[in-house]
Amino acid sequence: MPKIKFDQIYETLKDNIINNRYPEHMLPREVELAEEFHCSRNTIHRAIAQLNNEGYVQSIKGRGTVILQSLPIQNDRFFLNLRSYGSIPAITQYHKADVTTSVMSFQEITVDEKLSAVTGFDPGTEVYYIQRLRYLDNKPLLRDVNYFRKDVVTGLNVSIAQSSIYDYITDTLHKKILAARRIVRIKKAEEKDKDYLSLGDYDCVGVIYNYVYISDGTLFEYTESHFVPDNFGFSEFVQY
Amino acid sequence: MPKIKFDQIYETLKDNIINNRYPEHMLPREVELAEEFHCSRNTIHRAIAQLNNEGYVQSIKGRGTVILQSLPIQNDRFFLNLRSYGSIPAITQYHKADVTTSVMSFQEITVDEKLSAVTGFDPGTEVYYIQRLRYLDNKPLLRDVNYFRKDVVTGLNVSIAQSSIYDYITDTLHKKILAARRIVRIKKAEEKDKDYLSLGDYDCVGVIYNYVYISDGTLFEYTESHFVPDNFGFSEFVQY
DNA sequence: TGGTATTTGTCCGTATGTATC
DNA sequence: GGATACATACGGACAAATACC
Numbered sequence: 428m429p430k431i432k433f434d435q436i437y438e439t440l441k442d443n444i445i446n447n448r449y450p451e452h453m454l455p456r457e458v459e460l461a462e463e464f465h466c467s468r469n470t471i472h473r474a475i476a477q478l479n480n481e482g483y484v485q486s487i488k489g490r491g492t493v494i495l496q497s498l499p500i501q502n503d504r505f506f507l508n509l510r511s512y513g514s515i516p517a518i519t520q521y522h523k524a525d526v527t528t529s530v531m532s533f534q535e536i537t538v539d540e541k542l543s544a545v546t547g548f549d550p551g552t553e554v555y556y557i558q559r560l561r562y563l564d565n566k567p568l569l570r571d572v573n574y575f576r577k578d579v580v581t582g583l584n585v586s587i588a589q590s591s592i593y594d595y596i597t598d599t600l601h602k603k604i605l606a607a608r609r610i611v612r613i614k615k616a617e618e619k620d621k622d623y624l625s626l627g628d629y630d631c632v633g634v635i636y637n638y639v640y641i642s643d644g645t646l647f648e649y650t651e652s653h654f655v656p657d658n659f660g661f662s663e664f665v666q667y
Numbered sequence: 668m669p670k671i672k673f674d675q676i677y678e679t680l681k682d683n684i685i686n687n688r689y690p691e692h693m694l695p696r697e698v699e700l701a702e703e704f705h706c707s708r709n710t711i712h713r714a715i716a717q718l719n720n721e722g723y724v725q726s727i728k729g730r731g732t733v734i735l736q737s738l739p740i741q742n743d744r745f746f747l748n749l750r751s752y753g754s755i756p757a758i759t760q761y762h763k764a765d766v767t768t769s770v771m772s773f774q775e776i777t778v779d780e781k782l783s784a785v786t787g788f789d790p791g792t793e794v795y796y797i798q799r800l801r802y803l804d805n806k807p808l809l810r811d812v813n814y815f816r817k818d819v820v821t822g823l824n825v826s827i828a829q830s831s832i833y834d835y836i837t838d839t840l841h842k843k844i845l846a847a848r849r850i851v852r853i854k855k856a857e858e859k860d861k862d863y864l865s866l867g868d869y870d871c872v873g874v875i876y877n878y879v880y881i882s883d884g885t886l887f888e889y890t891e892s893h894f895v896p897d898n899f900g901f902s903e904f905v906q907y
Numbered sequence: 908t909g910g911t912a913t914t915t916g917t918c919c920g921t922a923t924g925t926a927t928c
Numbered sequence: 929g930g931a932t933a934c935a936t937a938c939g940g941a942c943a944a945a946t947a948c949c
Contacts, residue, residue, distance in 0.1 A: 490914070644725070662851075672917075912947085916943075
């Protein structure tokens with residue numbers, strides 16, 4: 428697995444930062460690093476840009492690159508970065524836990540004006556409308572409401588919905604997912620949330636709205652994932 | 668205000684995309700754009716990388732750069748991108764609304780072990796501990812709990828806390844804010860949330876945890892901003 | 908206050924690698 | 929396999945912000 432050069436350098440620098448190998452809380456100059464890693468300054472610059480994006484350092488013109496103090500870690504829940512969390516299975520894999528799925532409803536419907544305004548699909552589009560419950564170690568974690576374009580995710584059925592729709596799309600249909608936009612909001616729990624999620628004494632749920640693009644740039648999935656407030660947090664890094 | 672080249676190109680391309688001037692839903696090739704804008708392919712590549720980051724397009728090796736279908740807009744609340752929202756005043760300015768602040772409590776305390784685990788300040792650090800209520804057009808919007816290092820934000824007082832602490836830091840103390848990390852969670856409303864925010868029949872609040880860095884890379888502020896669920900949403904873009 | 912060295916930011920031109928069709 | 933188009937990398941140049949004398 429020959430990694431890309433700037434990515435190797437990025438990893439090395441990150442490791443050095445985490446293990447406190449720069450006691451001055453500054454990275455060496457870019458020209459110095461370029462010599463050390465036997466590459467151009469340009470490449471070093473890209474690696475450091477990555478460290479900037481992820482909040483490890485902050486570069487300042489004329490001064491150098493400052494290493495940022497690390498934060499207290501909060502491990503009592505899933506801390507997602509919306510930009511990089513990938514899929515639910517990926518999360519659970521990371522946390523060494525098992526996820527199971529039960530399909531509560533599976534229908535084929537046509538998008539009307541009202542649904543169009545919510546999902547972004549044009550009115551008249553044929554979609555699969557699926558409701559599922561995702562369990563983590565046998566405890567309810569998410570209530571998913573999915574809408575998939577029928578002309579993209581052709582041949583979807585309950586059995587596939589029970590295992591992994593994404594595996595079906597990529598491995599069987601050989602289609603590629605391009606990108607997604609996610610929005611998080613807090614909402615009053617619906618009846619179904621109360622019925623199926625273990626809300627305890629919460630009367631709210633978190634909702635992740637997921638808009639997903641297939642390789643030609645068309646929207647093919649709209650999903651709402653309702654979750655118990657306790658289970659998730661969302662983190663981001665900002666530069667001034 | 669002479670903008671930098673790749674940023675100008677980025678803006679132009681974004682405008683073209685939004686106004687649907689590429690009917691094939693593809694950007695022109697990078698070499699073509701380089702000719703059109705009289706610059707190197709390198710610069711075009713950077714501008715397009717920016718469009719990728721913000722979710723307007725997705726570049727695919729060997730194929731080109733796909734324009735992504737736009738999403739339905741949701742305008743009933745503040746839709747924040749955690750990475751770019753800046754400060755509360757900045758939000759309100761954008762929404763053409765007035766923000767006022769009332770200081771509920773102003774103390775000087777020393778960080779103990781327990782508070783250290785929450786804030787990231789070392790035990791023994793002297794901090795200002797401030798509770799404030801932020802109103803938008805005279806309706807309660809946020810309940811802020813701030814901790815500022817005394818040795819960084821020297822000479823803070825109630826009067827400053829009532830106007831703008833950030834103006835004080837930058838304009839009076841001439842210090843620069845480097846970066847911040849933000850985490851969003853949902854929590855059960857505390858008594859003070861119920862007392863001061865207009866929660867209606869919600870029993871939950873959203874909380875933004877804010878860790879802020881000053882120019883030498885040290886953490887100098889920890890803030891919790893409690894908000895009414897209705898008021899906010901958080902959006903992010905993801906690439907595969 | 909002003910000038911100079913330092914350091915990152917931006918950009919160019921070119922070359923090579925690699926995925927797609 | 930060949931053509932196309934984006935991805936990565938190099939080395940050099942100048943701009944702009946900062947620090948220091």
